Amino acid sequence: MSLPPGFLDELRNRTSLAQVVGRKVVWDNRKSNQAKGDMWAPCPFHQEKTASFHVEDRKGFYYCFGCHAKGDMISFVRETENVGFMEAVEILAREAGMTMPERDPKAQEKADRNAELAKVTEAAVSHFRLQLKTQAAAEARAYLERRGMDEATLDRFEIGFAPNARDATFQALTGKGLNPEHLVEANIAAQPDDGGAPYDAFRDRIIFPIRDPRGRCIGFGGRAMDPNARAKYLNSRETPLFDKGRALYNHGPAREAAGKGQPLIVAEGYMDVIALVKAGFEAAVAPLGTAITEDQLRLLWRISDEPIVALDGDKAGLRAAMRLVDLALPLLEGGKSLRFVILPEGQDPDDLIRARGAGAMQALLDKAMPMVHLLWQRETEGQVFDSPERRSALDARLREALKRIGDPGLRRHYADAIAEMRRALFRPQWNGPQRRGGRPGQWKGRGFAEAQAPLAATRAKAGALNGEVLRTGLIIATLIRFPDLIDAYEAELDRLSPRNPDHRALARHLLGTTTRDPGTLFDEISASPLRAALESLMGLSHLAITPFLLGEGDPDRAATCLAEEFVKIDAARAIEEEMVEAAQDLGDVTDDEDHTLAFRLTEAVRGKHAALHPKGEENAEQFGETAEARSAFHQLLSSAGQGKKTRN
Structure with missing residues (x-):
């Protein structure tokens, strides 16, 4: 609604800021000069004993030198009454005897x-x-x-x-x-x-x-x-x-109390609200005999960003809580949510306060649970998830619930929270990335550090631990730890085609999955036929000392590592291809071409060394990682010599 020109000016002319503020403060007569409209008082917006709140009545502005609150009469009413702009104008107009313009x-x-x-x-x-x-x-x-x-x-x-x-x-x-x-x-x-x-x-x-x-x-x-x-x-x-679906019991007083910092409590009935207010919880409201409606929920969010819903601890109260979860999910947005207090069974706020006092109620309010916890409780309480089918059904229900959240960022945070609770339910030994000694970083339980299978058993499962197996294992583990990087390295992963069958199967799964939460992805693979492959991968001892897999949580560092490992594998495969070609040429090489073959093999080894050592060390003899290439190089030269002797 727009106001006609001059309406606010007329309102300000008819209303004194000092009179409006004076209803909320006690003026300090020692500092104030009423004749000049220069008024001082303790600030109504923060607790203080000295008069640092200054009103310049003639100019129509206030300012607090303590908390720096400032504004005019409309903003003062908005802040102290916890109302919107038009409601503040309406309050002031009514007091000034002015009629609000009609639509x-x-x-x-x-x-x-x-x-x-x-x-x-x-x-x-x-x-x-x-x-x-x-x-x-x-x-x-x-x-x-x-x-x-x-x-x-x-x-x-x-x-x-x-x-x-x-x-x-x-x-x-x-x-x-x-x-x-x-x-x-x-x-x-x-x-x-x-x-x-x-x-x-x-x-x-x-x-x-x-x-x-x-x-x-x-x-x-x-x-x-x-x-x-x-x-x-x-x-x-x-x-x-x-309209009972658009009204709240005790709305006005609760709004004012919430504006002063009290938590907004939503109870079920009139007597509960009255008991809460008597106990000092003045920002208490109740719907009017029905479940909370969408309009009432929006009213609650206009009063407070995070109302606390206090429900009776019986089946009816729990059903009401679950209905409210379904109602609220599509309406959620950043900064607007609900918290829940489920009272002891058979008690409502009135019963609890009369039996145990306001302190018991405050203790419950202090432990109010976020809405995501109630959503999880609804989908899991009293159920057994001892089969892949039951777990899959749970995942499907949770996915459907999350789809109802319109805000993509909030939906992602809900998914992260549910993934944490899912890990706690299905894999209590899985603590996420943790460092040794309980510091963030080490994968505990069935994790890298413990290496479920000894290294010898791992070799038996995964084949010889040559350099490429170690590198493909590191790549697969990194992508499981940071699945958001799958999209960036999809082409490289598709081209990788690991020679280890377990790694190859895991790579195919990563290419096909849409999961981007590390814990959820881990559980997804664990619940699939790839569980043994994952355990074999996690048993590779070299992964237990990889810093960013230990939980440092640095995706940029992980991306750099992936880029380097893909390059190293490409380089290693390139030298293998060069050696294969060289071996094929050995039978036809002449004495004059010996130096050419030697040069080709030397350059291949040097190229591999340059890829494996990005810092560019020049003496390949100093590094153990080139031993395999040197061995192949010498074998080829030896074979070349034998070939020439045979021909001679």
Whole structure:
């Protein structure tokens, strides 16, 4: 909604910033100069004893020299009342006696109609409160007293009573001149289908007024005194004022308390909210008799980025929590989430606080679980995953849940968190990359450092540990540790075609997988026929001392290593091809061509050495890694000599 030109200027002209701020602070008369509009007070935005909050009333701005909060009257109302811009303007306009501009020609008519209905609901609030003091409400008062309601609490929440009579409330309010049609429209009374005389909508019930964020009474909730009543709690039906799916009990006071730093707590009912507020948890709200709706969830996120949902510890409470998880998943975004407190079975916040005090409630709030934990609990609790099929079914359910998260970044973080919990469930010995001694870095359990099979057994499984087997093993292990690098080295991996059958099978799996979480990929391979190949790979002792596989978590360093290893394998294979060609030429070489053959082999060895030693050491005789190439070189020369003797 846009405001007409000059509206805000007129609002500022009619309103004094000092008056607006003065409702929230106590001025320091020693520092303030009221005549000049130069006012000082302790800051309402942070705890302090000295007056560092400065208001320049004539300029219309404030500034705190302690926390550096600054702004005008609109921003002050927004911060202290925890409301949006238009709501802050509306609050100030109402106080200044200004009418907010309407959106369309019919809006004024609707606003006038709602104003009339609000007068009716306010009159009903007063009537119900008076009825609570009558003899007819003796049982209701006794019940409230047993629930710990003192007079101050009854007054604060304006709790009342609807007498057990067909039309007592209707007659009392019409007797005061209120329009009968408005009483029916506001659902204080109901009209029979046969057109008979209206009757009271609430009878023999304790009444809880429901107010919107602006403080208007928009409806009522009633608790039946008769244990045989068809509905223990009854809310107003939908009216022009009241939409129970878009309202929250105690909305306005909770919003203000949350704006001052209190955690927003979502309870199930009126009594829970009242008990929480009495115990000092003033930012408490409740939906109105139904499961939380999407509109209510958005209202909660306007009050707080991370509301805490406190649910009864029974099956109904858990079902409500799970429904809320499903509702919230598509709406999640960075910085907007939920945390959950599941109370002890058979207790609600009111029961817990009355039995064990506010400290017990605070202890639970301090341990509130993130929503991802509740999602995991729903999919795993009470189940056994002792077969690949059951694990696969779990994975499928989790994937479907994660797909519902619209924010890609948040979806990735959820996937990471679930992967961690999955590892803890399926492979408790798998602690992720950890260094020796418990420091981050070493792969524990069935990991590299322990080397499940001795080196001799590993040789028996994987074949001779020649240089290429070691290098392909390092490449495969690196890609399992950093699967995000698979896409960058897909062509090289496809061309690699390891000679070791286990490595070749693992490479094919990496080329076909879409998993990019290392723990999930590890578990995926472990649950497949490639488990033995993976264990053989992890048993290679040289991997246990590779720094970035030990958990340093440096993908750039891992990428550099991969690039070097692929080059080294290419170089090694190149010299093999050169030697094969040279061997084929041995039978036809002449004495004059000896030096040419020697030069070719020497250059091949030197090329391999240059690839294996990027720093460029020139003397190949100093390095053990060239022993294989030198041996092949000398064998070829020896064969060449034998060939020439034979020909001679």
